[in-house]
Amino acid sequence: MAKKSTKISNKSYNRYKDQFLNNKPFIFTLAIVTIIFIAILILYSQIAGLDREILKQKAEIDELNKTKITLVGEIKAVKSSAQIAEEAMYKLGMVYPSEDQIVYIDSKEEKNLGDINYNVFLSPIVSVLRSFTRD
Known part of the structure; x- marks a missing residue:
């Protein structure tokens, strides 16, 4: 079965x-x-x-x-x-x-100082300063 x-x-x-x-x-x-x-x-x-x-x-x-x-x-x-x-x-x-x-440097005043132009040490400084005052 x-x-x-x-x-x-x-x-x-x-x-x-x-x-x-x-x-x-x-x-x-x-x-x-x-x-x-x-x-x-x-x-x-x-x-x-x-x-x-x-x-x-x-x-x-x-x-x-x-x-x-x-x-x-x-x-x-x-x-x-x-x-x-x-x-x-x-x-x-x-x-x-x-x-x-x-x-102090007055840059408006332009004086022709002959002794500075012939100074070997100051002339480069002065020329740089003058370049800032010119138009």
Whole structure:
């Protein structure tokens, strides 16, 4: 009797298998659902990749903003006249001239001084100064 029950179950299995394979709308729907599911998984993985890229870009932007703030602060320090004067005095040894070291030259007055024209050391200076006063 055991053989009869196996034959019956095999017959019923084959009958259900045939009904399943003959049910084409169900197979077609199952294929479409599977394709849609795979497409959703692929798109989700692409979206996750784009999210990672966005996070990397945001981190890079934050780092660049920090660098920008640091550089702007350094530029302000370099541009300040007190900083420039301090570096000129201590690094380069420059000092403000005293009142007796300042010489004022009136460039509007053109006097023909003969001794200056023949002086080897002053004639180049005088010619440069005259070039600024001429139109």
